[in-house]
Amino acid sequence: MVADIAHLHQSQQQIDQLQASFAQQREAFEANRMPSAEQRIMWLEALAGLLRNEREALIQAISQDFSNRSADETLLAELMPSLHGIHYASKRIKKWMKPSRRSVGMQFMPASAKVIYQPLGVVGVIVPWNYPLFLAIGPLVGALAAGNRVMIKMSESTPATSQLVKDLLAKVFPEDLVSVVLGEADVGVAFSKLPFDHLLFTGATSIGKHVMRAAAENLTPVTLELGGKSPAIVSADVPLADAAERIAFGKTLNAGQTCVAPDYVLVPKERVEGFVEAYRAAVLRFYPQLENNPDYTAIINERQQMRLNGYLKDAESKGASVLPLYEQSQGRRMPFSLLLDVSDEMKIMQEEIFGPLLPIIPYATLDDAFDYINNRARPLALYYFGYDKREQQRVLHETHSGGVCLNDTLLHVAQDDMPFGGIGPSGMGHYHGHEGFLTFSKAKGVLIKQRFNAAKLIYPPYGTALQKLVYKLFVR
Incomplete structure (x- = not known):
């Protein structure tokens, strides 16, 4: 009974803290809605340096959680792809951030059009236990490359790794940029109910349904990386x-x-x-x-x-x-x-x-x-x-x-x-590389006109000869 009360108290403290972290990250994003490419690259380089410097500690923590995890498997399947993903994104962020020029129909001239890629805001990432490092770092790389703030819910099944990841990321990122949330399933439920600008979940299909249901209450878009029988x-x-x-x-x-x-x-x-x-x-x-x-x-x-x-x-x-x-x-x-x-x-x-x-x-x-x-x-x-x-x-x-x-x-x-992602019961949406940048960005279409406005030729009252000519030329 005493243990249950202590657990409830701890969970409530963790839930209160994650809500405070979310508010802090939202405020920080409002103060800097479009971080520069240089800033994003600096974030990723700091992350890469951290992983290189702490690789032995990460290998040991993951092995401790599994009772034995092959050190080579952690190097091959967690550290190596994490570092490669960081390097790949860092070299391409400036290119990805450039506005994309788009064409404008002749009937709308003179005008120009482009698509700009804005950060979404605060991104939530729910990490499973099977690859607790790579499946935290992979989404983090995409979200940071896109200029977002990120909250990461680590798995309760990997306590040593989860605590280490929290401690290590706190060394290089302020809480209002990257925060790591620990806790049992009830904290995970509260996490999925936060009004994120995007939520990425990796895990079982059955849990994915609950995450999507919780996100729907806030109309939060989701990327679900599930599983199935491959x-x-x-x-x-x-x-x-x-x-x-x-x-x-x-x-x-x-x-x-x-x-x-x-x-x-x-x-x-x-x-x-x-x-x-x-x-x-x-x-x-x-x-x-x-x-x-x-x-x-x-x-x-x-x-x-x-x-x-x-x-x-x-x-x-x-x-x-x-x-x-x-x-x-x-x-x-x-x-x-x-x-x-x-x-x-x-x-x-x-x-x-x-x-x-x-x-x-x-x-x-x-x-x-x-x-x-x-x-x-x-x-x-x-x-x-x-x-x-x-x-x-x-x-x-x-x-x-x-x-x-x-x-x-x-x-x-x-x-x-x-891109990496599932289809139907195995997931929705995708990330990795450029697709990850796009997933965590808002592709905002922009039409640009200057002083001359040809569109007034089709303003009411309708029925003019010029409007009939426009219909003849373009409604066919």
């Missing part, structure tokens, strides 16, 4: 070793706790046995042993591990064959497993897996594989393995997904010059 298709003639190795990399990174991880694999029915062996060989080459392997990332917490074990038990009880690649787990280091003979009645085929379990679905023809994908919710990513360029074009034209890799997994997310 398929991989193995073609009839691709070398199985090629496909299995690349799928294994995408599935084993962060122990499958990646929103764009391959969720299931569609394999020609006559190639299933060969794929199983090729996948097993690839995973065991990456991770020869599970026990005390520092490269082998653990499941984030007991709750997620129980969820994944529940999927396995449910699948086995409904007829699936589970093929674990290791004899037993170690703590939260959960063995990678393949599942055969799965069906739609199983939870593992209804929910995003977000872990080291990979169902294999046999198919007869490529059309059957497309039908299987298209009859389900549109995924965040889709992966195709095959070197026939006609089949590659069919994949691009006959399926829908947030993004695609042909003959690879995951790495489309790290391309700074491409």
Whole structure:
């Protein structure tokens, strides 16, 4: 009872603080509505320096939250793309900020037109637990490049990383520019209800619905980076070793706790046995042993591990064959497993897996594989393995997904010059690179006229000969 009262008191303090931070950032934005390119570049350079200087502390904090997170995975999947994103934006901010000249119809001459890109104001970012650094820094880079103030709600599932990110960002940014919010789910709910000028959420589809509902009360535009069941298709003639190795990399990174991880694999029915062996060989080459392997990332917490074990038990009880690649787990280091003979009645085929379990679905023809994908919710990513360029074009034209890799997994997310985002249940809107700048900017159309006003020729009273000539020329 005493603990509950203390928790409520702490949550209320955090909610009061986030409301005060929002008011402070709103006031600061009103005082500087259009930060210069030089100012924005300075912000990003300070952020890059911070990440470089504190990389070891960040690696350790993330590993602490996971009980073990591979240091190399944090370098590859969190620090490297964060720094590359900062560098990419810093070099292009001046170009992105330039007004875009637009054409004016002859009937509206003399006049000129342009689009200017203004900061939106105060941007909210809700960060998930699976990549707590990259999924905080990526949106922050886009929002700062566009000239905004930013509030970041870190995940309660990564307490060490969340506290460190808060402490570190406070070293280089004043509270009225960048503020980090900590707290449990109730603080997250209060955060999503603030009247932001834009709100970006990364996380589960079920939570995304609540965030969008809360944002709607303020007519706050949202970018939702959700997840879903991202398929991989193995073609009839691709070398199985090629496909299995690349799928294994995408599935084993962060122990499958990646929103764009391959969720299931569609394999020609006559190639299933060969794929199983090729996948097993690839995973065991990456991770020869599970026990005390520092490269082998653990499941984030007991709750997620129980969820994944529940999927396995449910699948086995409904007829699936589970093929674990290791004899037993170690703590939260959960063995990678393949599942055969799965069906739609199983939870593992209804929910995003977000872990080291990979169902294999046999198919007869490529059309059957497309039908299987298209009859389900549109995924965040889709992966195709095959070197026939006609089949590659069919994949691009006959399926829908947030993004695609042909003959690879995951790495489309790290391309700074491409937008990243979902479609339908896997999300809405996009960011990264120039698209991130545009997402966090208001593209404001401006029509410019000077002293001479030809438009008065069409002012009332109507029916003049000149107006009839205008209609004859332009209403056709």
